[in-house]
């Protein structure tokens with residue numbers, strides 16, 4: 001059995017003439033916390049959409065836990081958790097009702113107990129009876145994360161998880177991600193703009209530029225070679241030389 | 249088996265609970281009930297006036313020393329009182345259908361929840377079936393409530409207890425109303441699921457509503473010469489049946505167009521069926537049910553076909569992820 005949780009070959013997504021993702025060949029090993037960097041419009045969200053079976057690739061293949069996201073999408077989905085950017089859930093339902101809904105859809109046995117365990121893990125059991133509509137962005141993100149890990153997925157996809165959070169919220173989230181990775185062994189695949197987050201959270205990074213993978217290595221090797229955090233920024237800027245044409 | 253059905257029920261259950269909390273849907277349903285009761289009251293008053301006129305005429309005849317038994321007692325069909333109710337179901341029922349369908353899709357868009365549902369290990373058909381099941385359940389319970397209240401109101405106003413056949417007629421019209429509202433539910437759902445921008449979906453659905461519920465039946469009615477003269481053109485002109493047929497033949501293209509406009513409208517099919525089954529249209533009043541059903545079965549088939557076609561459209565197309573996260 002191979003150790004790759006995510007494995008893509010020549011993965012490509014085109015919108016008309018424009019290739020949002022170009023011949024992406026990328027592997028992420030079990031247990032990694034992978035940070036996916038890139039400018040606005042680089043193709044990060046498009047990649048996550050393909051890996052979470054939302055979007056059909058134009059060409060190439062992608063496997064999640066050995067299952068093809070196109071031909072075995074139902075099987076692949078059993079292994080993934082997904083937290084979209086700005087996740088919101090149902091405002092008029094309590095946190096528990098929201099989680100119960102997704103637990104049932106994920107086929108979780110004994111959902112009530114699993115919800116309690118998950119909320120305890122995320123240190124937010126008190127949120128359960130409250131309406132999600134009344135939540136701040138940080139709390140919504142927490143329930144969004146709870147929803148994604150109820151079924152204890154092998155790999156968790158996070159799209160810009162820190163977007164819109166205050167520094168405290170960012171720190172809390174970072175700690176949760178690291179704990180999730182350590183305690184459950186969940187592989188993390190995380191899109192981000194924030195270089196500062198990468199060095200603190202991730203074990204490896206990839207840099208996408210205009211749909212193409214321009215850099216891929218472990219954080220260890222990067223710091224070994226380039227030293228401090230500011231050099232990581234230099235590295236990032238050096239591998240993404242031109243501001244993407246269409247980027248805002 | 250349980251694995252196939254359970255996600256469908258989960259999605260349906262959530263939507264039903266959610267719709268019950270939706271003030272706008274509750275308000276529209278209350279409005280439908282209220283408008284129906286008003287229509288029934290108005291019909292009852294009109295009936296009382298008719299009865300009074302009859303009694304007066306009869307008294308007049310007796311006063312003149314004539315035999316009053318030559319004028320027959322007017323036939324009274326309590327279900328006829330439901331005309332206004334049926335018309336409200338046509339118009340407001342369609343709106344409620346569209347709104348429930350719209351919110352079934354709109355409530356998932358822009359909150360990323362549709363994307364989350366689609367990345368769960370369930371099939372697209374299970375998601376859609378859950379939505380349609382919820383819509384059907386909400387519409388059915390609303391209609392059952394409306395028809396029970398209307399039936400009780402008819403009994404209260406007319407003082408006549410409905411016989412089992414009358415109740416059967418009500419049940420048939422209620423089922424047709426269910427199909428009718430379901431067609432508009434599917435219209436609202438499909439457009440809100442597929443439209444690039446949500447407001448466009450509502451605009452499109454209500455354009456269809458305007459064309460098929462309000463305009464098409466009106467055009468059909470206005471173009472029908474029989475509707476322009478009380479009692480019908482031929483009757484007023486005292487033209488004999490063979491001549492009527494002859495005259496109508498020279499207007500056959502006109503009649504085809506007029507009929508075509510009516511046939512395109514689910515509203516008209518529902519109305520033709522309901523007016524016949526309930527005896528609201530005079531030619532059917534007091535007629536036995538079975539021959540009426542046989543004659544109007546095609547209208548029921550049309551309603552079924554329209555709902556089925558929209559359903560097929562819904563299930564045949566793959567969900568577009570570009571719509572999943574956009575408001």
Ligand SMILES: Nc1ncnc2c1ncn2[C@@H]1O[C@H](COP(=O)(O)OP(=O)(O)OP(=O)(O)O)[C@@H](O)[C@H]1O
Nearest residue numbers: 015020038039040041042043044045046047246570
């Ligand atoms: N539905 C679509 N139709 C056409 N082009 C699209 C569509 N979705 C995305 N794109 C294009 O694909 C490219 C990649 O977009 P994507 O959202 O994957 O970038 P991203 O790296 O996630 O950017 P950001 O950091 O802004 O989230 C962009 O140029 C975008 O305009």
Ligand SMILES: [Mg+2]
Nearest residue numbers: 044045046159
């Ligand atoms: Mg993005």
